Amino acid sequence: xxxxxxxPHEFDDVPTDESSEFAAVPDAFQRLWTPHRLVYIQHxxxxxxxxxxxxxxxxLSDEQSLIVARGTHAYVIxxxxxxxxxxxxxxxxxxxxxxxQATPEEVAEIGELTQIAMRVVKEVSHCDGFNIGMxxxxxxxxxxxxxxxxxIVPRWALDSNFFPIIAGTKALPRLLGEVRQEIADAWPR
Ligand SMILES: [Zn+2]
Numbered sequence: 001x002x003x004x005x006x007x008p009h010e011f012d013d014v015p016t017d018e019s020s021e022f023a024a025v026p027d028a029f030q031r032l033w034t035p036h037r038l039v040y041i042q043h044x045x046x047x048x049x050x051x052x053x054x055x056x057x058x059x060l061s062d063e064q065s066l067i068v069a070r071g072t073h074a075y076v077i078x079x080x081x082x083x084x085x086x087x088x089x090x091x092x093x094x095x096x097x098x099x100x101q102a103t104p105e106e107v108a109e110i111g112e113l114t115q116i117a118m119r120v121v122k123e124v125s126h127c128d129g130f131n132i133g134m135x136x137x138x139x140x141x142x143x144x145x146x147x148x149x150x151x152i153v154p155r156w157a158l159d160s161n162f163f164p165i166i167a168g169t170k171a172l173p174r175l176l177g178e179v180r181q182e183i184a185d186a187w188p189r
Pocket of ligand 1: 052053054055056094095096146147
């Protein structure tokens with residue numbers, strides 16, 4: 001954690017945009033800027049606003065999509081709206097909404113990838129614990145209810161005390177690329 005402090009107008013000249021089309025689950029925190037938008041601007045492509053972000057992500061490179069690892073039936077991606085640094089999502093490639101629609105193969109690989117993700121994140125981030133789970137349906141808090149995704153949120157002692165302050169004042173997206181690389185490098189191949 002660096003001690004850098006960013007003022008509220010520090011990034012006024014940085015393009016901002018709605019990030020709802022990205023492969024991530026929005027939360028209540030406000031972000032000042034979204035440099036990931038630059039990926040799309042730089043590459044001259046705009047994601048289809050009607051496309052499912054979790055179906056779209058595997059079509060991109062790992063770096064563009066923030067995918068950490070790809071399995072046969074499911075993949076692991078960094079959440080663009082992390083509750084904590086290293087917040088991962090495990091998604092089946094198939095566009096299914098709820099866990100009971102997953103095949104035995106998908107269930108098995110989602111479980112396997114979740115276990116590996118826990119080991120890798122623990123190794124690289126030395127977290128103290130995890131919150132793991134799936135929100136099923138919008139009423140249950142699913143940001144993208146149409147496509148199943150399992151949250152893996154690393155937790156540190158006291159993180160809930162300072163994180164909202166950090167999330168509200170310091171942009172995470174540039175760091176996400178570094179976090180993705182770190183986790184991908186540590187992922188057993
Ligand atoms: Zn989908």
